[in-house]
Amino acid sequence: MDLQEKRLMHNLRQYEVPLHRYMAMMDLQERNERLFYKILIDNVEELLPVVYTPTVGEACQKYGSIFRRPQGLYISLKEKGKVLEVLKNWPEKNIQVIVVTDGERILGLGDLGCQGMGIPVGKLSLYTALGGVRPSSCLPITIDVGTNNEKLLNDEFYIGLRQKRATGKEYAELLDEFMRAVKQNYGEKVLIQFEDFANHNAFDLLAKYSSSHLVFNDDIQAGTGIAELIALEISKQTKAPVEETRQKIWLVDSKGLIVSSRLGSLQHFKKPWAHEHEPVKELVDAIKAIKPTVLIGSSGVGKTFTKEVIEAMASLNKKPLILALSNPTSQSECTAEEAYTWSKGQAIFASGSPFDPVEYEGKVFVPGQANNAYIFPGFGLGLIISGAIRVRDEMLLAASEALAARVSQENYDKGLIYPPFSNIRQISAHIAANVAAKAYELGLASHLPRPKDLVKYAESCMYSPGYRNYR
Numbered sequence: 001m002d003l004q005e006k007r008l009m010h011n012l013r014q015y016e017v018p019l020h021r022y023m024a025m026m027d028l029q030e031r032n033e034r035l036f037y038k039i040l041i042d043n044v045e046e047l048l049p050v051v052y053t054p055t056v057g058e059a060c061q062k063y064g065s066i067f068r069r070p071q072g073l074y075i076s077l078k079e080k081g082k083v084l085e086v087l088k089n090w091p092e093k094n095i096q097v098i099v100v101t102d103g104e105r106i107l108g109l110g111d112l113g114c115q116g117m118g119i120p121v122g123k124l125s126l127y128t129a130l131g132g133v134r135p136s137s138c139l140p141i142t143i144d145v146g147t148n149n150e151k152l153l154n155d156e157f158y159i160g161l162r163q164k165r166a167t168g169k170e171y172a173e174l175l176d177e178f179m180r181a182v183k184q185n186y187g188e189k190v191l192i193q194f195e196d197f198a199n200h201n202a203f204d205l206l207a208k209y210s211s212s213h214l215v216f217n218d219d220i221q222a223g224t225g226i227a228e229l230i231a232l233e234i235s236k237q238t239k240a241p242v243e244e245t246r247q248k249i250w251l252v253d254s255k256g257l258i259v260s261s262r263l264g265s266l267q268h269f270k271k272p273w274a275h276e277h278e279p280v281k282e283l284v285d286a287i288k289a290i291k292p293t294v295l296i297g298s299s300g301v302g303k304t305f306t307k308e309v310i311e312a313m314a315s316l317n318k319k320p321l322i323l324a325l326s327n328p329t330s331q332s333e334c335t336a337e338e339a340y341t342w343s344k345g346q347a348i349f350a351s352g353s354p355f356d357p358v359e360y361e362g363k364v365f366v367p368g369q370a371n372n373a374y375i376f377p378g379f380g381l382g383l384i385i386s387g388a389i390r391v392r393d394e395m396l397l398a399a400s401e402a403l404a405a406r407v408s409q410e411n412y413d414k415g416l417i418y419p420p421f422s423n424i425r426q427i428s429a430h431i432a433a434n435v436a437a438k439a440y441e442l443g444l445a446s447h448l449p450r451p452k453d454l455v456k457y458a459e460s461c462m463y464s465p466g467y468r469n470y471r
Helices: 002-012 018-033 033-042 044-051 056-060 083-088 111-130 169-184 199-209 224-236 242-248 260-265 268-273 283-290 307-316 338-344 376-385 393-405 409-415 421-441 454-461
Strands: 073-076 097-103 138-144 189-195 214-216 294-296 319-323 346-353 356-359 363-365
Touching: 002 018, 002 033, 018 033, 018 044, 018 056, 033 044, 033 111, 044 056, 044 111, 044 421, 056 111, 073 083, 083 169, 097 111, 097 169, 097 214, 111 138, 111 376, 138 169, 169 199, 189 199, 189 294, 189 376, 199 214, 224 242, 224 393, 283 307, 338 346, 338 356, 376 393, 376 421, 376 454, 393 421, 421 454
Parallel strands: 073 138, 097 138, 097 189, 189 214, 294 319, 319 346
Antiparallel strands: 356 363
16 A cells, blocks of 8 residues: 555656646545545645645636546435435435535635535545545535526536526525435434535525534634634633623625624624724725734635735734635735735734745745634544534634644744644544533533543544455
8 A cells, every 4th residue: 555655646746737636636536545545644735735725626617627427416406306315326324424515606716506516525535534534424415506607507518507596495495405305314413514605595504504403614604703703712711701802803894894884784694793983995994993913814805915904914013913714825815925025024824725835035934724624624523423413613612722722832933823734633633522522511412421531532433544454
């Protein structure tokens, strides 16, 4: 196996085009699943950008032309009324994690319809490689309700329904049938991760199903979700009420600073963040007025952290924290080089997609990767090993705290606020243990009795992709 791994890595490195590497990895996953995971685990920092963001974004855009075989389950409007039958066609019966998308908001690339399948497939390969969830218990699903992307509708290689997106009652009924069928077929404890749904559906789906299913969505638990978790953590550490800690966090959307005078026109999830202040249209002016220490970008809109924005942050803070979280690289709020150069080397920078180290005035800066791949694989494992039946915000906090605890002083000294990805499986085991502990504490765990050492238990449950020995 080691020799096969060496040979394959040697061959992969010959490809100059990242998409060719992606295709070679997908072929390997189909041909020799254990070897695929062995290579991914052993070379995680090199291969994560290939099987996940940013290359997976390009793969989704070109999915029709590089399509070889379906890697997940497609459920379209044509299957309405028969969704349970379709689920029963999947050969594996013991499913623990489903990642589902309708392809309407793939990364920062917009509506890619059925071609969004690359995302659930990529995410689930990380559940296995980074979180140790068995590959046979992972199911990628794309719900095909059409696409509003004219380019795709006119593309002869497009693999989905050639119609405009279904909305309203038709859409809601298909999703409702799907959610009921999943529970009927796989039971109460199957984890469903909603992935890359447009905001207008994502919030509704999460609100509708979080009380009846084990569901979460790490996209919209971006933006206002990030803000809410920070407010909860400050509240937990300072014992101040969360209404008070929310006042320390300010949000900016496409219309400017979110302030009280805009309350009438705000979407419901933005309302708790509307603080007393005069309206401010531009981000740079909002920074000068509010004087923040941390700037977090999660809008999916590239190039919003301009030179003026970074300079304003650097003038207010000795070490401004700049988090450009939007994916893929083309949609990043700024590049690592821009953050370090414009801040004259002051910024602590992390981004959703990876950037190469930057040399500035003789010093090498290594940008951190603020990628949800740190959290969701271990988070999913924690829910599975505890037999959790619902997801709560406190569990997401528990996962974040476990990750933060894995950052060493040595990492901080290098300007990194995340640990290296190279020991991600160990990090995932600690995250899983923390999440499971929280599930037991909240009375939401069904795997009883509670294991004595949750970290050891998590490690013992993790899938390892070695070959089996035959006598």
